[in-house]
Amino acid sequence: MNYSIGMDIGGTNVVCGLVNADGKLLHKIKQPTESSKGSSYVFDKIGRMIEELLVKSGIEKSQVSVIGAGTPGFIDPIKGITLFAGNLRWTQVHTAEEISRRTGLPVYIDNDVRMYVYGEALCGAARGYEHVLGITIGTGLAASMINNGQLYYGSGYMAGELGHILMPEITYRCGCGMTGCLETAVSGTGIARQAREQMENGRASIMHDWLNGRSLEALTAADVSKAFDAGDPLAVEVLNHTGMLLGKGLASAVTLYSPDIIVIGGGGALAGERLLAPMREQLKQSVYSGYWDRLTIRTAEMLDDAGIVGSAMAAGERLSSTGTQIHQQP
Numbered sequence: 328m329n330y331s332i333g334m335d336i337g338g339t340n341v342v343c344g345l346v347n348a349d350g351k352l353l354h355k356i357k358q359p360t361e362s363s364k365g366s367s368y369v370f371d372k373i374g375r376m377i378e379e380l381l382v383k384s385g386i387e388k389s390q391v392s393v394i395g396a397g398t399p400g401f402i403d404p405i406k407g408i409t410l411f412a413g414n415l416r417w418t419q420v421h422t423a424e425e426i427s428r429r430t431g432l433p434v435y436i437d438n439d440v441r442m443y444v445y446g447e448a449l450c451g452a453a454r455g456y457e458h459v460l461g462i463t464i465g466t467g468l469a470a471s472m473i474n475n476g477q478l479y480y481g482s483g484y485m486a487g488e489l490g491h492i493l494m495p496e497i498t499y500r501c502g503c504g505m506t507g508c509l510e511t512a513v514s515g516t517g518i519a520r521q522a523r524e525q526m527e528n529g530r531a532s533i534m535h536d537w538l539n540g541r542s543l544e545a546l547t548a549a550d551v552s553k554a555f556d557a558g559d560p561l562a563v564e565v566l567n568h569t570g571m572l573l574g575k576g577l578a579s580a581v582t583l584y585s586p587d588i589i590v591i592g593g594g595g596a597l598a599g600e601r602l603l604a605p606m607r608e609q610l611k612q613s614v615y616s617g618y619w620d621r622l623t624i625r626t627a628e629m630l631d632d633a634g635i636v637g638s639a640m641a642a643g644e645r646l647s648s649t650g651t652q653i654h655q656q657p
Contacts, residue, residue, distance in 0.1 A: 329348060329390060329391070329392045330345055330346065330347055330348075330353075330386060330390055330391050330392070331345075331346050331348075331391065331392060331393050331394070331395060331639035331640070331642055331643045332344065332345055332346070332377060332380065332391055332393075332394045332395070332432075332639060333346050333352075333394075333395050333396075333397075333442075333634070333635035333636055333637065333638035333639030333640075333642070334373065334394065334395065334396040334397065334635065334638055335396075335397050335439060335442070335631070335634040335635055335638065336360065336369070336373075336396055336397065336398045336399075336415070336422075336439070337360060337399065337414070337439070338360060338362060338399065338412075338414030338415055339359065339360060340357050340358065340359055340360055341357070341358055341359075341360050341369070341372065341373060341376065342355055342356070342357045342631070342634075342635055343355060343356055343357075343373070343376045343377055343380050343635075344356075344380070344632070344635035344636070344639070345380055345381075345384045345386060345391075346635065346636055346639035346640065348643075350446075350449055350450040350636050350639075350640055351450075352632050352635060352636055353384060354380060354383055354384045355380075355632070355635060356376055356379060356380050356383070358372060358376060360415070362414075362415045362416055362417070363416070366415075366417055366420050366425070367425075369415075370422075370425040370426060370429055371429065373426055373429065374426070374429030374430055377394070377430055388430075388431070388432070391432060392432075392433075392643065392646060393432060393433050393434070393435065393639075393642040393643055393645075393646045394426060394427075394430060394432050394433070394434045394435075394639075394642060395434075395435050395436070395437070395442070395637075395638035395639050395640070395641050395642025395643070395645075396422065396423075396426060396434065396435075396436045396437075396638055396642075397436070397437055397438065397439035397440075397441070397442035397443065397634045397637065397638045398412055398415065398417075398422060398436060398437075398438070398439055399412045399413075399414055399415065399438070399439050399440075400412030400413060400414075400415070400417070400438070401438075401484070401485065402436060402437055402438045402484060403484060404435070404436060404437045404438075404480075404484060406421075406423075407421065407422060407423025407424060407434065407435065407436050408420065408421055408422065408423075409422045409436070413502070414466075422434075422436045423435060423436045433642075433646060434642070435641065435642040435645045435646070437478075437638070437641060438469075438471075438484075438487075439634055440461075440463050440469040440470070440471050440487065441471040441478055441487065441637075441641075442633075442634045442637035442638040442641060443461065443463055443471075443592060443627075443633045443634040443637055444459065444461030444463075444470075444471035444473060444590065444592075444633075444637070445471070445473065445478060445637035445638075445640065445641050446629055446632070446633035446634060446635070446636040446637025446638075446640065447459075447461055447590045447592065447627050447628065447629060447633045447637070448461065448473045448476070448590075448637075449476075449636070449637070449640050450629065450633075450636055450640070451590070451627060451628040451629040451633055451636075452588075452590045452625040452626065452627050452628040452629075453473075453588050453590045453625070456587045456588045456623070457474065457475050457587060458472075458473070458474055458475075458584070458585065458586045458587045458588075459472070459473040459586060459587065459588055459590065460472050460577075460580055460581070460584055460586035460588070460589045460590070461473070461589070461590040461591075461592065461627075462489060462577070462589065462590070462591055462592070462593075463591075463592050463593035463596075464513065464514060464515065464573075464591065464592075464593040464594070464595025464596050464602075465514065465515055465593040465594050465595060466514060466515060466516050467490050467510045467514050467516075468489055468490030468509055468510035468513050468514050468573075468576075468595075469487055469488060469489060469490055469510075470487045470488075470489040470580060471486075471487045472486065472487065472580075472584050472586070478641075489509065489510075489576055489577075489580060490508060490509050490510025490513070490514070491503055491505065491508045491509070491510065492508070492509045492576050492579060493505065493506075493507040493508060493509075494507050494508075494509055494512075494572060494575065494576070495507065496572065497509065497511055497512050497572070499511035499512065499517075499520070509572060509573075509576045512568075512569060512572055513569055513572050513573045513576065513595075514595055515547070515548040515593075515594050515595045516548075517569070518548040518551050518565060518566070518569055518595065518598070519546050519547050519548050519550070519551065521565045521568065521569065522534065522546060522550075522551050522554075522561060522562065522565050523543045523544070523546050525561055525565070526543055526546075526561070527543060530561050531561070532554065532559055532560075532561040532562065533554050533557055533559045533562075534546060534550055534551070534554050534559065534561070534562070537550060537553075537554075548594075548595060548598065549597070551565055551566060551598075552566070552597070552598045552601055555598075555601045556601075566598060566601045566602050566605070567605045568605075569602060569605075570601075570602045570603065570604065570605030570606040570608075570609065571605050571606070571608075571609045573602070573606045573609075574605065574606040574607070574608065574609025574610040574612075574613060575609055575610075575613055577589065577606070577610050578609075578610055578613035578614050581610065581614050581618050581622065582614055582615070582618065585618060586622065587621065587622070587623065588622070588623040588624070588625060589622065589623070589624045589625070590625055590626070590627055591603065591624070591625070591626050591627065592626065592627030592630070592633065593627075596626055596627065599626070603624070603626070607624060
């Protein structure tokens with residue numbers, strides 16, 4: 328049996344996993360990325376991690392056909408280059424080539440959110456659906472669309488930046504340079520920011536007591552969810568407002584893409600119905616009924632494993648693909 332290796336290269340950790348032809352994750356290992364030490368250091372570490380993974384799995388390298396890797400930021404999947412990944416401090420890094428040099432295996436890379444959604448589409452919450460819109464709510468907000476098993480990239484491979492839709496209700500400045508980007512409010516950091524801003528302006532909240540003298544900067548989205556459950560009016564208001572904004576943002580995507588299903592993942596999705604209930608209410612009001620009536624909305628099933636499985640499966644597909652599909656030779 329041939330196997331694939333999938334990787335999720337993040338700003339905090341690198342996770343490598345061995346995946347079989349059916350998309351089952353057999354083994355995985357995780358180590359800190361330590362991107363501040365430079366890309367060469369990270370690639371050397373990845374080479375050692377893959378060796379360790381094979382030893383622990385009892386699999387010979389000859390049984391592995393390909394490696395797939397998801398990285399954050401802007402990616403050129405044809406050339407295998409990470410064009411820019413802020414949280415890795417990488418610019419114009421030849422990721423596929425560097426990993427291939429250290430492993431002797433063909434390597435394909437893509438954006439980490441696309442790989443996450445691809446994993447959920449093939450093996451997770453969206454399996455069996457033809458038209459899949461997936462979003463991840465984390466430190467930012469991103470999306471990917473899959474039609475009949477094919478990822479949609481758009482010009483410059485830049486499709487899916489849902490977090491940079493501008494909303495007139497949002498006044499926060501975004502790291503991209505614009506003001507009003509959706510992800511400045513609809514994200515884990517955005518949820519905490521909204522609560523913190525209100526508390527700084529004197530708004531009462533049970534969360535003041537939980538800080539125990541710590542700065543408001545210590546407030547997290549998880550704190551807001553906990554306060555919601557305790558009936559804290561501020562937390563309820565923040566999550567309702569965030570869900571409403573997400574519903575408005577998704578209305579644009581649903582109208583453009585007409586998905587069968589929306590899969591919602593990432594750490595921010597752990598807010599669950601606290602966030603998703605107002606999102607559904609707003610989305611239903613904001614799209615033509617023909618879209619809403621055929622739409623299914625689910626939270627992700629595979630959690631952190633989706634990106635590993637998605638990377639491995641996408642790499643296997645690209646290795647065997649021909650014609651007009653994206654294909655990069657390391």
